[in-house]
Every structure is written in structure tokens, then in C-alpha cells.
Amino acid sequence: MFKEIFSFELRQHFTQYMVYVFFLITGLLVFGAVVSNNISIGGDTGNVYKNAPFVIAQYTATIGVFGIVMITAFMNSAALRDYQQKFDQIIFSTPINKGSFLFGRFLGGYITALVPFLGVFAGILVGSTMPWVEPERIGPFMPEAYLNSLLIFILPNTLLVAAVVFALAVAFRSVIVSFIGAVLLLVLYVVSQLLVGDLDNETLGMLLDPFAIRTCIIATKYWTVADKNTMVLSLSGYVLLNRLLWIGVALIILLVTYVSFNFSGKRTKRKKVLEQPPAISKPMFVQLEPLPSTTLHYDRRARWRQFINQIKIDFLGTIRSTPFIVLLFVGLANALPSLWLVTEASGDVIRYPVTYNIISTLEGAFFLFIYAIIIYYSGVLVWRERDARMDTFYDAYAYPDWVMYLAKIISLIGLVGIILLMSITIGVFVQLFNGYTRFQFDVYLIDMGFTWVSMIFIAVLSIFIHVLVNNKYLGYFVIIAYLLFQEFVLESAWEVHHNLLLFGGYSGYTYSDMNGFGPAVAGTVWFRIYWLLFCGLLSLVAILLWVRGKETKLTQRLEIAQQRFTPTMRSIAIGIAGIWLLVGGFIFYNTNILNDYINPEVAEERQAEYERQYKKYESVAQPRITSAKYFIDLEPYERNLYTRTELVLKNKTSQPIDSLHLTYNSYGIKLVEVMLPNAQVVLDDSELGYRIYQLGKPLLPGDSLAMTVRSAYESRGFENEVSLEQVVNNGSFFNQTLFVPALGYENSRELTGRQERKDHDLPKRDRMPSIDDQRAKNQNYLSDDADWIHYETVMSTVPDQIAVAPGTLIKEWEENGKRYFHYQLTTKVLNFGSFISARYEVLRDKWNDVDVEIYYQPEHDYNVERMAEAVKLSLEYYSEKFAPYPHEQARIIEFPRYASFAQAFPGTMPYSESIGFIENLEDEDTKDRVLHVVAHEMAHQWWAHQVIGANVQGATLLSETMAQYAALMVMKQHKNEKSVQDYRRYEVDNYLRSRGAEERKEVPLWLVENMGYIHYQKGSNVMYALQDYIGEDKVNQALYNYAQEVAYQEPPYTTSRDLLEHFRAVTPDSLQPFVTDLFERITLYSNRTQEATYQKLEDGKYQVNFTTQSEKFYADSLGAETEAPIKDWIDIGVYAADEEGEDELIYLDRRKITESENSFSVIVDRQPTKVGIDPNALLVDRVPDDNTKKVEAEITTD
Secondary structure, three states, X not given: OHHHHHHXXXXXXXXXXXXXXXXXXXXXXXXXXXXXXOXXXXXXXXXXXXXXXXXXXXXXXXXXXXXXXXXXXHHHHHHHHHHHOOOHHXXXXXXXXXXXXXXXXXXHHHHHHHHHHXXXXXXXXXXXXXXXXXXXHOOOOOHHHHHHHHHHHHHHHHHHHHHHHHHHHHHHOOHHXXXXXXXXXXXXXXXXXXXXXXXXXXXXXHHHOOOOHHHHHHHOOOOOHHHHHHOOOOOOHHHHHHHHHHHHHHHHHHHXXXXXXXXXXXXXXXXXXXOOOOOOOOXXXXXXXXXXXXXXXXXXXXHHHHHHXXXXXXHHHHHOOHHHHHHHHHHHHHHHHHHHOXXXXXXXXXXXXXXXXXXXXXXXXXXXXXXXXXXXXXXXXXXXXXXXXXXXXXXXXXXXXXXXXXXXXXXXXXXXXXXXXXXXXXXXXXXXXOOOOOOOHHHHHHXXXXXXXXXXXXXXXXXXXXXXXXXXXXXXXXXXXXXXXXXXXXXXXXOOOXXXXXXXXXXXXXXXXXXXXXXXXXXXXXXXXHHHHHHHHHHHHHHHHOOOOOOOOHHHHHHXXXXXXXXXXXXXXXXXXXXXXXXXXXXXXXXXXXXOOOOHHHHHHHHHHHHHHHHHHOOOOOOEEEEEEEEEEEEOOOOEXXXXXXXXXXXXXXXXXXXXXXXXXXXXXXXXXXXXXXXXXXXXXXXXXXXXXXXXXEEOOOOEEEEEEEEEEEOOOXXXXXXXXXXXXXXXXXXXXXXXXXXXXXXHHOOOOHXXXXXXXXXXXXXXXXXXXXXXXXXXXXXOOEEEEEEEEEEEEOOOOEEEOOOEEEEEEEEOOEEEEEEEOOOOEOOOOEEEEEOOEEEEEEEOOEEEEEEEOHHHOOOHHHHHHHHHHHHHHHHHHOOOOOOOEEEEEEEOOOOOOEOOEOOEEEEEOXXXXXXXXXXXXXXXXXXXXXXXXXXXXXXXXXXXEEXXXXXXXXXXXXXXXXXXXXXXXXXXXXXXXXXXXXXXXXXXXXXXXXXXXOOOHHHOOOOHHXXXXXXXXXXXXXXXXHOHHHHHHHHHHHHHHHOOOOOOOEOHHHHHHHHHHOOOHHHHHHHHHHHHOOEEEEEEEEEEEEEEOOOOOEEEEEEEEEEEEEEOOOOOEEEEOOOEEEEEEEEEEOOXXXXXEEEEEEEEEXXXXXXXXXXXXXXXXXXXXXXXXXXXXXXXXXXXXXXXXXXXXX
């Protein structure tokens, strides 16, 4: 019997086209990701082969999550087909075995659900053979990688989802209940995702992930590019444990289903039989009375009442239903983990639950859930009457054709509104729970209102598709297929980005406490009006095609649609279409005529053409800027900017210069005028932004000339996407590169992506010039056209704002309704400054003769005193250790959260509102990112603004790595050791994770090519280790000597080679190889503690015995490792519990390790808790978690 049921189930599924359609979609999606860089599945693969084992696993796991919809469809069909077709009693009345029936149905559905996932393998195999795919991006065929992904992801994940869905469908005989079960698995996945974001909760998160995606990500998080290309994830450790756990859960669910199933149908409660009074006999024939007269109404009022009643049936019936209530709780369960951690940023940073972060978290948690609600209930509402076999009655009622459609669309929109209102309520409660009371209800309502309108678009589209295809499950498929098509094909592959062409498209906006919803609001509103009108047209078509009666063929429906297309309907359609076209034309006028709309593909081609046309001028000698005076007239409320820049240019070369080359912005900012005496324009390419002036007479070596540049930006209408967020109502923040042309050819404008350059037939490009490139050494890292210059600014803004620029405020005045500020720097600086204007409160303080100023929004006053204190702590340490502070002021200036960074300009440090200003430092044990970021940016006043490296490899070691080191030293001096170690732990973890995502090649620290994970994460750990090994004083002495030698250096500029020479000068001979390993090689260690015991001695002390294993490796640019002989000084340590039960390091000694296997025995005064090698993780370890081990009491036998 099992064989017959199983084979019947397979025949049922494989005669349906859905299996093959799902297989085709999966295959095409993966095929697109393999052959195109514009489509990514599960994240960018970087420099890893397109068919590498890691990529196969990544694609398989990611598609598996999205494939839950497919599994649910197949398993519901297997479990509920008999009930839906009213055939269950007939089947159950036959002599059928329960096990054969259940497991035959289950296995038939399970095998069918596996087939679409094989499309992943087909897509990779076929895509890898395409001739246009770069051969170097395709690795060898490794069948074990496919088998591995099948065993780890496809088979167990499909089994788990299938078991949950099948069990719930059999138990409750409800599609929605089984769907909820699948969603709950997704909720658990989200919980595990949040847990693994914290290093302390990784193990729990790895086990709780029902799909093992996060488990495998953590297991492979330190894999390099070479590892990802060659290694197959082993079914061992936590991966094996996770798989056994969830396969066991699936089998238990199936067992419970088998035990609880019976063929008797649903249980019904017995109703109590009430005693009936004795029947009274009635005569057989009675005289009939006339029926009361009635009057049928067909007027507007009657239609309105029909409409309202239908809304009540659809809307109230849905929100009162158990499935919808359960779905709400599922959505809440999905959101709660994220909301619980909403105050936690990366790396143990705690922040206040400000409203925009709450909204962002809610949208992230609820968006897919709302999409699922809309898609699911669009089918439920359209098919409600037909599923209940009541369509014949409804279709015969005398109501207008529009009543049913509008009632259902309004009901669906209302459901979304209920969910969004619930999410607002939850957000407010979360803020209250965290003691935060600045709720900003206006922000909630506006932002959620925009979201609601976006969901209306999806609701209308979903119901329209259901009406059009007239097949419930095909409708679901078409909806999902279209949304995927728009996301992955239209936007990613075809690069369609104009919001007039993307259904529901609008100008993206970012809410800022400083600047509200910003300049994107106008575009957002107009695009929403445009798409609402288009949805009106879709609604008219849906009303015309609405199935009413038994005429379901398309030809029949089109004939009926012609009959329904009455003059009134025609007038409405023409009216909506006319307004829609007018609005579209108005939008086009704003986005493409008033403003420049540049398609990303066109912009990319212009970059390539710029290089083709003007690369030949890269080596043409140009003068250097020696003085810059900026006159900036800002009109923030109109978003207008007018500038005049007076420059002095000097020929610092040894040959005359006869022409001046300018690179300028070709759109957005307009180059109004260039005043250059006795010069003539000989080339002006306004499209690519390149201009050449022939000088009246050559500029001789050592001579100077004056040049004045006028530029303007005038905001006109609205754009497809806001292109200039630097000029806004409150919080304008920009630098001179926005409006001042660059001198000469700018290689920073070149395309940098490997595939982009290949697509445009451009030669390969190095990320940075070689450290030995003599020509590049004449350029500094921050400026191509200036060295050290005189810098002055006069800036005007509106009266209620403060304008801030580098330098001392010389004068402030008001004139002609504008507020003017005149700033001047007293020392020469790099041509790298910022200009900011906003409505600020100002905290003013002093450190010696330096003015310490914090410019901030009144609502963001939480940490301004801490910021001022951090500035003073930094000034104190750096002025003593490195060199005197060169400016008369140190300012921190808040800017809108259109970017999340802090940046250092001479004496001024713009700081995003989204980081330090909203962090919660009430708990002293909280990671103090305010101190670290302020100290880092303050350090740039020495390391970048006094010592600046040449624009060659290693440049960011001299700026970013030194700033990281300096900030760590300030933290070390003013925070406890645990805070510093926790910070370093996350830094090392981030470095090791990032190695595997390297797009080109990893390089040693001294040759870093502006690679953040190297100059920030690795750099901070390297410098911390260096100061620990040779001493903080010696490192600082080397930096002091280096700064004295190269500060304010003229070309050729210093390089990292010079810095290493100073480090070596203070390093003992025994540690010279260690310096080489830190800076000049990619060095990795594998230190682990194997056995650890202790015994108490007669004198009350403790003898600790432990064994360790140590290995050392050198890695190449792709991460391939070669074992190196170990001859290193490495710490060993012993921990004991302190008064609070925390581990405290009570013994630390540095030993020379020359063998792989080592044994140690030490005596300590307190009972040990754990021991380890390199306990402070000074060395970059491949697996840092096994450095230490819990110590056990040694068992002795008498």
C-alpha cells in the first residue's frame, strides 16, 4: 500500500508544471549570479571562484530559506488534497494502513520538494561553462562540494520544513496554520542570526539555527579566499551537532504526527441536548397570510450599504479570525529578538532607542512578514467565496461589479494598516521599557505612512494578478516571480533605476533628527502619487476582468469586460490615465530636464571614457596650490550654494608649465567661471568634466599665478534620487572637492572594479602605486594638487544657523539678512577642509590655551560632556608623546546621519549623529565608543595633518593605523583592562572574517592599500602587540622621532618604510624578526592549550601543569598558508576568580617557544580557574578561542 500511495503522490506532483517552474526559477537565478556580477545571492563572493565549494554552499543555503514557500506548497498539497477536494471520507473508509498513508504522502511531497533545489546545482554547472565568464573566476569541478551541500543543507532543511508543515497541516487541516509553522522556523533563524552577532553568544546561535546557515558561517568565518576556493565544509563539530539536533526534531515531529493521526476526521465537541417541551399538534392545513410588501433599492445608498457590508465581511472577518491573530503574534515573535537588542550596536556598544532606529528595526523585522501577509491574503480574499462554494450566490446578487473588488482591496489595505499601527505601539513600548521617552509620534506616523502607501502598491498588484490569472496558486507564483524579477533582473541585471519604470519606485530617504526627512520628500510624494494613479488603472482593469459567474475563460472575460466598460467607466479610466500621464510628465520634467538624470550604466561609461580620453595627460606637469581662500554663500533652506575660491598656484617643478588642466564636476555643481589672466580655453569637455587652458606665457619654475573659481549649485525641483545630500536645510556638510576643480588628471575618477574595467576594455589597474613609485611619492595621500597651504574661509548662512570651518574665528557679523563667519588657520595645512552649517547648541571648554567646542543638536546632549573630556584626554596624551597641538581650537561638529562616520579636518572633526551622540554610557562597563572615536579622530591632527604619507602602498598605515594605536593608548590609560581587551577581541575577529571577502589580494600591513580591515582592525592589534613587547614608551619615542623628522614634509613624502626604520631603531635584536612578522608578512599563529590541571601544595599555593601546541604560518595574498618554524616569544598565563567571580589574570610570563608541543608548570598563590598561551591574544591566531582552557583539579591516588 505504501508503494502505491508514494508513487501516486509522485505522479500527482510531477504531472504539475509547478515543480518544473520552481526548478527553472531557481536555476535561472543561480545561473544569473554565476554569469553576472550584478546579481548576488547571500552576499558578494569577492575574489572567490564562482563555483567554489563555499559559493555552492552559500547559494544552496540562501535559496533554501527562500524555498520554504515551495516546500510549504508541496507539503500542503500532499497533506490537504483529500480534504480540499472533499474526498477524505471516501479514502478513509477503505482498508488503508495509517503508516502507509501518512508516510507515502509525506515522502512523495518531500521528494518533490527536493527537485527545485537541484536547480542550484544546474545553474552553477551551466553558468560555469558560459564563454563570457572570466576563466580565472571558475575553479575546478569538485563533485564533493555539491554532495556536501546536499547533505548539510538541502536534505535536512527540506526534511525539517516538510515535517513541520506536514504535521501542522495534518493536525489542523489548515493551510494558514502550516504556513505559520514555516514562519516560526524563520523567526528562530532570525533569533540565531542576532545571537551570533555577539561573540559571547555564538555557540548558542549556532545550535538554534534550524537551517544551519549561521552555524556554517561561524564555522567558516576565518576562511581565506584560498580556503573558500578549495575547502569543503566538513560535517563535524557544531555543524554536525546542529544537523543531528534538527534532524532529530524533524523525526520526532513525524513520530508525533503518526501517533496522533486517525481516520475519524476532526473531533467535535458534544453539544448538550436541551429538554424540549412537548410538541403541540397543529392542523394540517392553515390559511396562508399574504407576505409583507417589499421595495427593492438599487440607488447609490443601497450600493454604498452593500459596499460597507462587504468590507465588514472581508475586513472584520479576517482580523477576527484565529489565523490572522496567530500571524500577528508570529510577526511579533519575529520582531521581538531584534527589538530586544535594538539598543545594542556592533561590538558591545549600547545606544539609546531613538525613534529612527526603532522604526528601522521594525521595518527590518516586519517588512517580509507584511509582504507575506499581503501575498497570502490577496489570494484568500479573492477566492474566499469560491473556496466556500458560495460564489454562485454572491454572483447572483444585485450589486455593482466594483463592490467586491474595492471591498477586498480596502480590507487588505486595512490589514496592513492594523499591522503598522501595532508596530508603532510596540515601538513606543520598547522605548518606554528602555527608559526612553522622546517618542516622536510624528516621525512614526510619517515614516509608517510612507511604508503603508508602498504596501498599497503591493496589495493592488497582488489582487490584480489573482484576478488576471484566475488561478489561486498560480497567482501566488506570479506575484512572487514578478517581485523577484524586478529585484534581480530589472534593477540588478538590466540596471533599470528610474523610479518611473520600477513598480512602486520612489526617491529613497533617510530620516535625520537634524534634518527631518530631508530633500527626498518631494520626490517621494510625487512618485507615490504617480504609482497610486497607476494602481487606480490596475484596479479598473481588475474590476473589468473580475470573475462573476461561470464564464472563466479569458475570451469570455474579455467580452464581459467590454460590456462593463460603460461610458462612466470609460470616463473614469480616461481621467485617471490622463492625470497619471500628467503626473508622470511632471516627474520626468523634474528628474530629467530640470535636473540631470544619469543612469548608472551611463555614468560608468563616462568614467571609462574619461580614462580613455585623458589618461595621456596624467604625467603632464601642473602647478601646486599654495594658498586657498574660500568665500561660501550658503542658502540652506533653498538648498543653494554659491562659492568663490581664490587660489594661488606655484610651479614647484623644474620645467616651465604652459597649460593648466582642470577636472571638474560635469553635473550637479556648475562651474560658473574660471578667472585665469591671459589664458585661453583650448579644450572644454563639459560631459566628462575636463578643461585645458593655454597660459599666455609659461609659468616658470618657482613662479606663481592667481586663479579665481566661481561655482554654484541651485536646487531645482526634485530628482530621481537625491544626488547632493551635503547641502540640506539643517546640517549641510561638504568639503572643497565639491566645488573646486582639481588640477590635472584625477585617477581617482577611474573605474576600479575588475569586471567593470574588463567590460569597458580597460587595462588592469593597481589599487595603489607601488611604495617605490618615485612619481607617486610627490603626491600626498589626501591631495593630488597641493602640499601645505595657507587656508582661510569666509562663510555665510541664515541667521539662525552657525557656520563652522577650519581655523580660528576671526570675525562674525550679520549683513543683508545673512550671518557671516570668517575663519583663518594660523599654521599651514593640507588642502582638506570641511564646511558645516546648522542650528547648533555649543558646549565650550578649555584645555590649556586650546578652545574645546562641541556643536550639537539640543536633543542630542547625552554625551557632549564626555566628548569634550575625550578631546582633552587626547590632547594631553598626544601633545606629550608626539608633538605640540598645532591649532587654537579642537571642535566636534554633529552632522546628519546620511553617513555614519567621523572625520578629521584641521582642528575640526565632523561626527555623525548616528554614532557617538546617541550612545548610552550610563553603565561604566559599556564599551565607550565615544572615547575611542574621538581619540581616533583627534589623533589624525598628528597622523595625517602633520605627518602625511605619500600616495603609495602603506599610506594608511601612517594615518589610520597610527590613529588606531593612539586611541588604544588613551583607552588603556583611562579605561579598565577588560574594556581594552574586549575592543581588541572584536577587532581581531573582524580582521580574520574580512580576509575571506578580499576582492583582490591581501597584503602585509606595511604595504596596505587603503584596506580598512588591514589598516584599522589588523593595524590596531599589531601596534598593541608591538607596544606590549617592546614597551609603550619605546613605541612613542619612535613615533616622536619620526614626527620630528617628517612633520609638514614637502615632496617627496614619507612612506611606511621610514616608519619601520624608526620602530626597528628602538627594538632589541631579539625582537627584530617579530617586527618583520608584524608588518612585513601576513603572519598567523595557531596556539592552543591541550591539557591543564592543578594541585594544591602543602604551603597553600597551587601548582599548575599544562601542555600547549604552537604553530606559525605565513600566508600569501589569497590566504594560502605555509608553515614556518616557530622561534617566538609568547606569553603564558594563569587566571583565578576575583571577588565578583570573573576571571582575573594572576600570572603572566613570556617564554621563548621553539617547539610545537610544550609543557609548563608554574606556582600561583590562588586557586586557578583557567590557563592559556597568548592569553591576551597579542598574536593573530587562526582560532583564538582555544588559547585558554579551564583547569581541572589533578586527581591523585594514594
